[in-house]
Amino acid sequence: MFDNELKKRLLTTDPAQIGHFIEGGYMSPEIKPLFKEAKIAGPAYTVRAIGDDSTIVYYAMERAPKGSVIVIDRGGDKTFSCCGEIVALLAKEMGMEAIVVDGPATDSVAIGKMNFPVFASGLSPVTTRHVGLTGEINIPINCGGTVVNPGDIVFGDADGVIVINPELLEDLIEKAEKADKNEEEWIKAFKSGKIMSDFINITRLIENDTQGYINELKKV
Numbered sequence: 001m002f003d004n005e006l007k008k009r010l011l012t013t014d015p016a017q018i019g020h021f022i023e024g025g026y027m028s029p030e031i032k033p034l035f036k037e038a039k040i041a042g043p044a045y046t047v048r049a050i051g052d053d054s055t056i057v058y059y060a061m062e063r064a065p066k067g068s069v070i071v072i073d074r075g076g077d078k079t080f081s082c083c084g085e086i087v088a089l090l091a092k093e094m095g096m097e098a099i100v101v102d103g104p105a106t107d108s109v110a111i112g113k114m115n116f117p118v119f120a121s122g123l124s125p126v127t128t129r130h131v132g133l134t135g136e137i138n139i140p141i142n143c144g145g146t147v148v149n150p151g152d153i154v155f156g157d158a159d160g161v162i163v164i165n166p167e168l169l170e171d172l173i174e175k176a177e178k179a180d181k182n183e184e185e186w187i188k189a190f191k192s193g194k195i196m197s198d199f200i201n202i203t204r205l206i207e208n209d210t211q212g213y214i215n216e217l218k219k220v
Helices: 004-011 015-021 055-061 085-093 108-114 166-191 202-207 210-219
Strands: 040-048 069-073 098-101 118-120 141-143 146-148 153-157 160-164
Touching (some): 004 040, 004 166, 015 153, 015 160, 015 166, 040 055, 040 098, 069 141, 085 098, 085 108, 098 153, 146 160, 160 166
Parallel strands (some): 069 098, 098 118
Antiparallel strands (some): 141 146
């Protein structure tokens, strides 16, 4: 279960640190927050919203638990924005953690001012309508080139977004926490004149021992 303690621990590290330990589950680098200070962590509530009809997004937010990240699969559409000022404001007031959309957003200045995290692949002045003819919720979707299942943990900041299976979360947090401590020591050491070869035998790994290189990386 993704409780407040796990969320707090996750937010003390970064997606880029978790990224050292995963081989999949990362969204396309083009999906970025509308303002750089955004940092999010929460369970996915998934939406498939196709074309210029975004009614399903409101339908989803009225059913998603508080703290959810609304993750929207746009079916490849890169023209119509299904998330602007009104959608973001409503999500904020309803207690959502963030919105992540595999497509453009709009009203970027207003969203930045309200300080609500919206991640998108770009911006567009062309918006969707309220028709209610298409869409699905709470199903496996594709967002940013990766599968997102309902309840997966969505972790994002200015560097991008990763998606974590809840069963793997605590182990990944522990690895990231250990790596954060290692980096603190490395930073101090590098500022004092040391180099990476003082910690890892770089020459041996590169020139002589490929398997050793792999084993050393697993220890870092």
